[in-house]
Amino acid sequence: MLLKRIEIEQVEPCFADETKIRVIARIPVDVGELLPYLNAILANATYVGACQMGKGSPGDETTYSADRPALTFTKGQRLVTVYPRRVTIAKADDVEDAEETLAWLVDKLNYAYQHRKEIEPVTEGKVKIRPLDIFGLLPRTNCRQCGEQGCLAFALLLLQEKRRLKDCLPLYREEQWEGKRKRLEEIIHSLGLE
Ligand code: SF4
Numbered sequence: 036m037l038l039k040r041i042e043i044e045q046v047e048p049c050f051a052d053e054t055k056i057r058v059i060a061r062i063p064v065d066v067g068e069l070l071p072y073l074n075a076i077l078a079n080a081t082y083v084g085a086c087q088m089g090k091g092s093p094g095d096e097t098t099y100s101a102d103r104p105a106l107t108f109t110k111g112q113r114l115v116t117v118y119p120r121r122v123t124i125a126k127a128d129d130v131e132d133a134e135e136t137l138a139w140l141v142d143k144l145n146y147a148y149q150h151r152k153e154i155e156p157v158t159e160g161k162v163k164i165r166p167l168d169i170f171g172l173l174p175r176t177n178c179r180q181c182g183e184q185g186c187l188a189f190a191l192l193l194l195q196e197k198r199r200l201k202d203c204l205p206l207y208r209e210e211q212w213e214g215k216r217k218r219l220e221e222i223i224h225s226l227g228l229e
Contacts, residue, residue: 037148038064041122041137049125050199051229055112057125058133062144067119070106071156072147080108082158110136114224125229164222166190172215172222173203180204199229 049055074082083105107116114125127133169190177185181202192198206216
């Protein structure tokens, strides 16, 4: 057995849905090398390998970086992102719901570890979403209603989890952006962002 439990470290309101919570939990062992194996056994997971998406704060593992792989997937309405030593779960109902999801993840990680010799690791299809990809789908009016200098700055901060898509007010208030908003929602949810 690789691990018995993943402990919740932090609980905060969920950006995407104020009726839900977001938790950050600590994985007691480094599972970075196991993520491609977990990717292989989870149908809807996306492996983000050498994808440079912002440096984050020193020691902050819950931000994508060139040298930190991550695996992101949805479980029900929950958005789960697994890093080598951390897990974030957004849109969890409550702490009990998050703990059930973590217990499920422990089982999956143990299974991947025990069967790693039989499992073909999957690192293909890496998502390489860059700030310019996000920028291209924003209104690009630089209206500053998000509080930033412009759309490119907003795109950078969105990928660093320092902004939420909902902070771009025109996307949600103006019908002309509906198609782009839906596409952006798909992208950021697939990355475990909000
Ligand atoms: S609110 Fe949206 S459109 Fe306006 S500057 Fe910010 S990201 Fe660009």
